[in-house]
Amino acid sequence: MNTNPKADLPDITDVHLAWTRIRDQTTSTPVLLDPDLDEWAGCRLAVKCENLQRTGSFKFRGASNAILSLEEANAAEFSSDNKRAVATHSSGNHGAALALAARLNNRAAHVVMPQNSVPAKIDAVRRYGGTVHFCEDNHSAREAGLEELVDQGMIPIHPFDRREIIAGQGSCALELFADHPQIDVLVVPVGGGGLISGCALAAAAQGVTVIGVEPEGAAETVASLDRGQRVVDLAPDTIADGLRAVIGVRNFEMIRSLVENVVTVTDGELRAAQSVAWKLLRQVIEPSSATVIAAITRYPELFADKHVGMIISGGNVLLDDWIDAIREHE
């Protein structure tokens, strides 16, 4: 990319514009409130169900904003890309989201995916009309795969380190705060950092504190914050397949300035949290989403007696693994 990442950060206006732009194409996802859950949590929870977003995750917000921004630029004749294909790398959710957003706007989408991606996520990319290209499961293989597609003339839509993507993801926090203005803490999963950086813009405008949660086995954001610079060479080892990506450049800058704290949870805590989501919320959530519920159990002092907003990021599970987690905690 030609732009200087630090000069290319979205602001709260971008998030509002994104929300307006994508509204007709995305689902205004439900927010669940439950007294039994509150009793369990020791705080007042408002649970934003992005697992019920189209394609099963929040990623459809950012992908829609990126694609619709391309179409707007074409319409305004700032540029005309002749409906060039878009390309990305993804562990699955962004890939499926980009495939659908592209299809709805008559574009082709190509997705570089790790070979060990959740099969249901690979199927989803294809079902929404995307073309899958497999790669090794590491940061440099993903980036190399994407570069190859860009060399063929495709437009890269990075899964998280991109202005329109971050702004689009932030729309889910705007939607949550619009109906629940009393929230004072927002807890968000951290992978590449697209969701949390967009949400942090919305939260800052609202005076809401943001806490991020990472799996212990992919805690490169915590390591990056500790070291004061991005750590990109940790090998991820976690069941939270959606959070194995390395924190982005823009995302790291934004988290440093806007996020109060990033905490970690174990894979065992994620499985227990999946069970809590099932028993108390009747939602099937993926391990990545379970981070935010696990954080409530592990760090109750951060949330006690507060109004806590919580983003459930996605529901695209491997059903066998999900059932195992539920059975383990029956």
Place this chain on the structure above:
Amino acid sequence: MNTNPKADLPDITDVHLAWTRIRDQTTSTPVLLDPDLDEWAGCRLAVKCENLQRTGSFKFRGASNAILSLEEANAAEFSSDNKRAVATHSSGNHGAALALAARLNNRAAHVVMPQNSVPAKIDAVRRYGGTVHFCEDNHSAREAGLEELVDQGMIPIHPFDRREIIAGQGSCALELFADHPQIDVLVVPVGGGGLISGCALAAAAQGVTVIGVEPEGAAETVASLDRGQRVVDLAPDTIADGLRAVIGVRNFEMIRSLVENVVTVTDGELRAAQSVAWKLLRQVIEPSSATVIAAITRYPELFADKHVGMIISGGNVLLDDWIDAIREHE
């Protein structure tokens, strides 16, 4: 009961009063809209998720209205029952709902349940503080079990054939229409008839047509409508455990006058519909709830191109059975 059932039917005012009475205690359940589901269905769907109601089914609305009506009568000194225990019979969902509604108002609840009830439903009654009394799985055994408890001095709260229960269940249709006034057909599962008769009052006030759906193996409402009188001697044989009850007296009267049509679906169609709910709505729904989705597939001509409201009545599944249904349709 002393009252003449036909003189004791609720009207639309009762439904509005119920909605107001129970609002603080119940969940305003989300309504899901999904373009992919619409494409599958060939109509515009608004899916009211009562599976996300407290205790996992719409039954908590009627139970709350019944209990809160007792408390109001006490407060107004129309009567003082000294917080007498309440009793009912139930395949499970009404039992759990009554147990929680009673507990929230400091009453004991006793529930007569068929021995072959879904274990998770038996556990739920107990978890919410109710006492379970087992009986044979037929209409007369249920009624006899309840009478025995009433003879011990408890207040009977019939699961569906009672004014406050019907009015309470109807509140979910009011809630749906308030946000989705464009609905022109409402499709509702039929068991004892509490949900559909309450919803039909709300629908009539809105000019909405109501279609009921029964499993073929418990189609005593269709038989009753055909014969012009209640049929109470059919032995139920269906996986839709929530719909095995016999249509109530008040409920039959109301369905006769307010419901356009009651149609039937097979158990096989219910399992396929559970899979559709999972794939397109990401909801885990019980077989009883799947009736309304199955009806769309079986009777497309009733719904084509219309704005269809759909009540998903509950989500209390036996997880093994649910998984089997999903695997069967992968």
